[in-house]
Amino acid sequence: MEKPFAITLDVGSSLANKTGSWRTHRPVYVDRLPPCNNQCPAGENVQAWLYLAEEGRYEEAWRKIMEENPFPAIMGRVCYHTCETACNRGALDEAVGINGVERFLGDQAIKYQWRVEAGAPTGKRVLVVGAGPAGLSCAYHLARRGHAVTVLEGSDKAGGMVRYSIPKYRMPREKLNAEIRRIVDMGVEIRLNSPVEDLCAAIAHHGCDATFVAVGAQRGRHLQLPSTARVPVLDAVQILRDLEREEAVPLRGRVIVYGGGNTAFDVARSAVRLGAIESLVVYRRTREKMPAHRSEIREALEEGVTLRCLSTITHVGDGVLTAERMELDAKGQPQSTGETETIVATTLVLALGQDADLGLLSGVPGVRVADGLVEVDRNLATGAVGIWAGGDIVPADRNATVAIGHGKKAARQIDAFLRGEVLRRPVKHELASADKMNTWYYSDAPRAIRPILEAVRRTSGFAEVVGDYDEGTALYEARRCMSCGNCFECDNCYGVCPDNAVIKLGPGKRFEFNYDYCKGCGVCISECPCGAIARIPEAI
């Protein structure tokens, strides 16, 4: 075509005009730290595995969990999922049901017998004392890194407090066993009925290069109550242990549980299942202050457990207990009022917390114990070279998830130690807080309700109370994830750029800015649903 001068132009010729020079600020793709990941004691990359799960890539999602935590099926039941409390979606409608999806993935793995292979052998050997969640977690991570691991366990079964203090209705044993079995299948040796009384001796006996101690806090705290009669006073930890061993437990008649933690409720709920006439939890502060998880309290109340808060038991009489009413002072501390009343009781169960038995460390040079806990640095190293400690015996929240996190952390440290390296702490990304999100783009999607066993059926047996998500529901929940701070390839930046200055690299490859043309308007930043684009000033 013989085109008229200047009036008629060849298409696309404006590419010669590099409008990027107009820019005073530039957009940059970032990965921010999702609040769920930030919150997870086990350090799970929750957003990442939900991202995989929402595409139906369940095995990959499960493997993503397994990079941090070898117990998705256990976590999906006993974890108190503080990630959900932190979830940004909570402000929009309701938090994503992370825990339910995790259980789904864990169960999928068991159903399809997905396995994790041990790493190439390093020739190093590590001793782990205690086959609870911390010890097993540590053993697993070490095995993945190719180290030979021997776990010494004093009980006749592995699982620690998950087995011995969480009733079956919360933690079906076949799942627990399956997840432990998977670790054993990786080559981890678990020696049961092998209590360690002298750690130095054990280390010397087993000839290992490093040690992780996670023996747990299994000794119920006792309280000497003035007693004038025969009301049996039992230890909650022992009851739960007996339950696990299917030994007879005297939870009949009117069962009074003294304490406000999860263990107290586990006992109270077990009492309901065993046919107690009454199951009453007595706690000296308010219900809000109870350390037990909300869901635990809620489910207990649904099952008929009753509460008496702001009460201390002061005396055990003949079929009755004397309780004093408490009041909160200005600081929120309970104070005596002198007012008393009586509670009819068949059995009193003390659930006042547990202590660790740290006798095995007494002869270890450099290991210090204070207030019943092992002193460790931020990397869980004890004062003794080559010895790490974790789980309930170190100062931290006491729950399975924290313990699993300890196991992983210790394993990483041990691995670095064995390789003669110093582990560099990864830079912690900026938090993907709600203000960085543009939640308009997420469809309205209320949370899926996990099926709950009817109260009538629950109270008559030890069937699992909280049901599973079916696949559709799990997928739905996974897809409710907003992928906070991490690009999920929604194409918004690619679409909303008035200057076509975003290059789409293809599925899974995310995007790049074309700074030749980006004018720095910031629309992509405003409209990024998940806050994965940052704005930085240009050097002028």
Next chain:
Amino acid sequence: MLKQTEGSHAVAEAVALCRPEVICAYPISPQTHIVEALGEMVKGGDLARCEFINVESEFAAMSVAIGASAAGARTYTATASQGLLFMAEAVYNAAGLGLPIVMTDANRAIGAPINIWNDHSDALSMRDSGWIQLFAETNQEALDLHIIAFRLAEELSLPVMVCMDGFILTHAYERVDMPAQAQVDRYLPAYEPRQVLDPRDPVSIGAMVGPEAFSEVRYLAHAKQLQALDRIPVLAAEFAAIFGRESGGLVHPYRTEDAETIVVAMGSVMGTIKDVVDEMRAGGAAIGALGICSYRPAPLAAIRAAVEGAKRVVVVEKSLAVGLGGILATDVRMAMSGLHLHGYTVIAGLGGRPILKSSLHRLFERAGRDDLEHVTFLDLNWDVVNRVLDRERAVRRSGSIAENVLRDVGVTSTPGV
């Protein structure tokens, strides 16, 4: 084929023979008969493969034409007077974009006061628009010029305006020789656009051009018109070879060879002038006439060649540059620059005022004696004009001049002041 028909209809038939593909129509006298006839031909199926679009204004008519032409269709429209002015912006645009649209202008005066009769004010107001403007002397030439116009327009990728006097030609029944389709097809090849909107080869037409290139664009438009000066005589010669008659060209000299007085004019008045020239020649006067067919591009060299042997030039034009005098005359003066000739400007036939043979006789006789003002208003009613001027000198007031003139002429019933 010879036939006795109305000028408008003859033009419509000629346009149809050119196989137009898009025709836009908006009614305005005295152009309406042309598009009416074309509309009938399209609707009746005589003109196949043609879109006839009834638009809502002349501005739209030219705009539709711009779109159609840019998309590669042979496009035609017609207008007059206020219509041409209403589309003025688009008229310039069509030329600027180099779109070979052909348009008939049935020449008519411009208001206020509103006047539907003939003069050349409309066409001449568009003299700088970049369009080629050809003026027809007769209905025969009018229809011939449309055939030439399509050829010229498409060769140069420029729009062409064929001007024919409103009513005097458009509504006159005359004998015309209507060409055969085969003749027209031989003369006018299929339209091959220079630039076209087509998804197969996309371009952007109508860029914004800044100071860095605008002068060049304008010069190229000028150069294209100069190119047309070469092409117009060639196309007229080819036309004569195929159709067997002279039509078009730059200028039409009539008995100018030894003329001392040469009358220059455009359009149908040339017929009356030729009669007068014949009569005066019979009386021994050395007078001739020069018809301008190509007003734009201005055939300065051809005009100069025709008049340089004469003693005087009388430009009779149906237009007035208010505050200056002649419009055509200014162009003719430019052609004459350096020549020592008397030049007279005669403003005649405004708003349909008949140009009478008797008046022209008197005028040319006076011119022959060099007894003319530089600018003469033919057959002006000086009584009326002077009365108004006298009064306005006495009383300072605003108001419609037209109303006052009518009052003086005695048409309105309002008593005079």
Next chain:
Amino acid sequence: MFQVRIHGRGGQGVVTGAEMLSIAAFLGGRHAQAVPSFGSERTGAPVVAFCRIDDKEIRLREPVMAPDALLIQDPTLLHQVDVFQGLRPDGYILINTNRSFEELGLGEFVAGFRAERLATVPATELALKHVGRPVPNVPLLGGFAAISGLISLDAVIAAIGEKFAGKVADGNIAAATAAYEMVRGATREVTHA
């Protein structure tokens, strides 16, 4: 050159009459030019149209100033417009009326004209009878053919065929023929008188 001026009112087919006259002349091998006195007149207003007939190309574009023939389609115009302006002394006058020149009060005026070139014909009546509408233009052309001999009745009939079709054409042909016969009869009387 022979110049005809037609007077009438809007709606009476004045312009069409001039055009048909030019067609008839063309069909007779002559050059002809028909033009209206251009305007935007509405129904009922006075209207003028012209027709020139010659043996060579007609270049003249001025209005007909000195007609050789006048066709007056509406006698009421006689009192409104100077219809006779410029009429040559040997010119033709044809008026659409049932009355005579005397009855129209023109007896004195036409005294100086050649009697065989004067005629009246009830063209509106003929049009109503044959066409069904009061359009006197075509019958007047028939009358003009008869009075002037400048065009033939056949040419008029052919011109009608170019402008009209079907029943309208047939009616107009009948009306024109009737007018032709009437005027021929009358002028013959005059000639023979």
Next chain:
Amino acid sequence: MEPQIIKFYQTGSFAVGNRLLDDSQRSVQADMRRSNSLNSGHRACQGCGEALGARYAIDAAMQATKNQLIAVNATGCLEVFSTPYPETSWQLPWIHSLFGNAAAVATGVAAAMRVKGREEVRVIAQGGDGGTTDIGFGCLSGMFERNDDVLYICYDNEGYMNTGVQRSSATPPAARTSTTATLGADPGNVFGQGKFVPAIAMAHEIPYVATASVAYLRDLEAKVHRAMSLRGARYLHIFVPCPLGWGAASEDTIRLARLVVETGLFPLFEAEHGEVTGRYHIRNRVPVEEYLKLQKRYAHLFGKRPAVDTIGRIQAMADRNIRRYGLLGEEA
């Protein structure tokens, strides 16, 4: 608007793309092969809503017509920033003629295509609100009335931005422009003037009329697709914020385009042959202040002594739209 049938997905139909959807169900803008009809290097301001709207609409039309498309552009920002010699940003056959004649030029192009038997080639005319609702209105109405096969797209940024932010007949009440100063008793643009051209388009009973906003991409694209599935005169009125003219932050372009809809100030609907056939139900209704406050052109309504009455009148306009078009859905 055509509902996108998807089960539930993370981002539903609100984001540009969705990796969980089949390619055919994703937006045109999500497609790596989108035509980028308006290419990089154009000279629109940062965050220009019109540049965005034009690419959204034309890309969708390109997809709908398999790239058999010609665009006619009225004078205005879009034209000036896209085609300054020697560079054009357009990737399709495109013509600019005048300010007021885009609809008519498009009629001509469509006529040419019809007469040449290339009816697969479709025509779009486009312009700003000045070129559409004011100076181009005559040609637009003529094109509608003749039912010419043209989709006319108005990019409404509520003023003459190309010439320096003057008032148009699409400028909303109380807004400041350079010809509606914030002076006198009623600062800014007056109430009770202007026109809503979609409603006027409907009065022509043309096959299709719709409104859209650059914040609702899927809806916008669905409307373009619907329009291109029909023949005859069609009209699409797209709300496109102008950061410069409105005194808004460049990154707020889409936010404003969203808020204007969620307040009810700009109803999203579609109509066929003069009857409303669909409307967008407000998802998250907000008071007009949230929209107004982001724009300096309304700054005189806020500050120390907020113009409560004026804001109330603007809120009443939003409420009227919500009533008139049923924007709250069934629960309303």
